[in-house]
Amino acid sequence: MITRTKYNPKEIEAKWQTQWETEQLYHAPDNSPKPNFYHLVMFPYPSGDLHMGHWYNYSPFDAYGRFKRMQGYNVMQPIGFDAFGLPAENAAIKRGVQARTWTLANIDKMRKQLRQMGAQWDWQREVVTCLPDYYKWTQWLFLQFYKHGLAYRTKAPANWCPSCNTVLANEQVLADGTCERCGSTVIRKEIDQWLLKITNYAERLLDFPVIEWPEKTMTMQRNWIGRSEGAEIRFVAEIAGKQEDIPVFTTRPDTIYGVTFFVLAPEHPWVEKITTP
Numbered sequence: 001m002i003t004r005t006k007y008n009p010k011e012i013e014a015k016w017q018t019q020w021e022t023e024q025l026y027h028a029p030d031n032s033p034k035p036n037f038y039h040l041v042m043f044p045y046p047s048g049d050l051h052m053g054h055w056y057n058y059s060p061f062d063a064y065g066r067f068k069r070m071q072g073y074n075v076m077q078p079i080g081f082d083a084f085g086l087p088a089e090n091a092a093i094k095r096g097v098q099a100r101t102w103t104l105a106n107i108d109k110m111r112k113q114l115r116q117m118g119a120q121w122d123w124q125r126e127v128v129t130c131l132p133d134y135y136k137w138t139q140w141l142f143l144q145f146y147k148h149g150l151a152y153r154t155k156a157p158a159n160w161c162p163s164c165n166t167v168l169a170n171e172q173v174l175a176d177g178t179c180e181r182c183g184s185t186v187i188r189k190e191i192d193q194w195l196l197k198i199t200n201y202a203e204r205l206l207d208f209p210v211i212e213w214p215e216k217t218m219t220m221q222r223n224w225i226g227r228s229e230g231a232e233i234r235f236v237a238e239i240a241g242k243q244e245d246i247p248v249f250t251t252r253p254d255t256i257y258g259v260t261f262f263v264l265a266p267e268h269p270w271v272e273k274i275t276t277p
Helices: 009-020 052-070 086-095 099-117 132-149 198-205 215-226 253-258
Strands: 036-038 075-078 150-160 167-170 187-196 231-239 244-252
Touching: 009 099, 036 052, 052 075, 052 099, 086 099, 132 150, 198 215, 231 253, 244 253
Parallel strands: 036 075
Antiparallel strands: 150 167, 150 187, 231 244
16 A cells, blocks of 8 residues: 655755755765766855746756766865855945845855755855955965966946946946946946956967867857957047047958048047047
8 A cells, every 4th residue: 555645845855955964965075086077057146035046047057967966977066155246235235234244144044045945065165255265266366367467457448337336347238328237327437447468368269179169159259359360550640639640450451542431439538539529
């Protein structure tokens, strides 16, 4: 005779999750004889509560990690909280509390929710990006960039949100020119900022000798780098009563004698000087 009992997730899930944690079932040892598989997903922002979108994102990811584990891999699946950023700070300001207090409280809540999910997180490898034991390494990395001449400070135009008081990536500016976070009108502003010389690696990044990436991904990288063969030609123009050199890049220098005009980018600082208000 088969006795059927009603599934009670609160009891059954709690029981087995406790046992998995006691046995360290999902901990990936450093010296495992099995082949290693590093399985990383984007960490959540602790600026509020988890929602169904997190489960939608993490469930297929976790399923693939379990699949690799069943194939015999030593799966390292860390978890953490991307806590160093504007969303957490703005949320704290909105509620009138310290950013640290707000962020750590949200992390405690999210940690419990993620544990209840039952995914094969390796909690011994938890990362919290706003704590010194993590960001000391990002500081160390920046110092290495600086020492090797890859980090430099200069004035450069940027998207600026006057409400969030921060720069925004192009992807964070909506089609109507507003900030995706607060809805304020974004302005172009020239500010001092740190930049990295990623162009030093452009040629190397265009070569894919041993990387088994999908062709679509490699095409995206080639287009992102945007290498073109051509020449830089300098024109002379009078800008605000002063003779200025204007460098122009072209892939067809042989057509220079047929050129009738060239166009400055709208964000170029000379545009305001040579146009009528």
